[in-house]
Amino acid sequence: MKTIYKNILTALTLIVFGVGGAFAQNYVAIAKNGNVYDDANAKYITVNQNNDDVSVVPGMVFATSQHTPGWFKVEYSPGLHAFIPEQIVATNFNQLQPGTYDVKNNTGQKLNAQGSGDNWTATVDGQTYKGVKSEDILVFVDGNNNVAFSLVDLGNGPIAISYDNSVTKFF
Secondary structure (H helix, E strand, C coil), X not given: CHHHHHHHHHHHHHHHHHHHHHCCCEEEEECCCEECECCCCCCCECECCCCCEXXXXXXXXEEEEEEECCEEEEEXXXXXXXXXXXXXXXXXXXXXXXXXXXXXXXXXXXXXXXXECCEEEEEECCEEEEEEEECCEEEEECCCCCEEEEEEECCCCEEEEECCHHHHCCC
């Protein structure tokens, strides 16, 4: 009987850790200006609802679900996926420190990041966002678990980015 309970407990433990690992998220940070593409080739640049090219700037961070030679598949806005060239992705980062940072793509807005290790929060315009750390990349999510802000240091000081569509014009 003990063996049955032990086997059940072992199976449940493996399931819990397996499911937890499935929710782990990988992120990539943009190091150079670039575009987002519909496929893993440079033939079709992704466009927004105004038929403008979707472009990215250094410091932007995206969840990635696939890496093929030369390309990363990213979620550039909740539910919207496309590809970015591997050549514009950052490979080196500086460790982040708590502080108040100007939001690079939204002049006048400030992000106050507090925390250490894996426990971070950010306050922007009186709203608090939970931090998610992936290596030396921080993303701050809203109540729906969508990325609202990010913070990364590519070597020239921390860069805070807003993902509000009125700022990014992604869709």
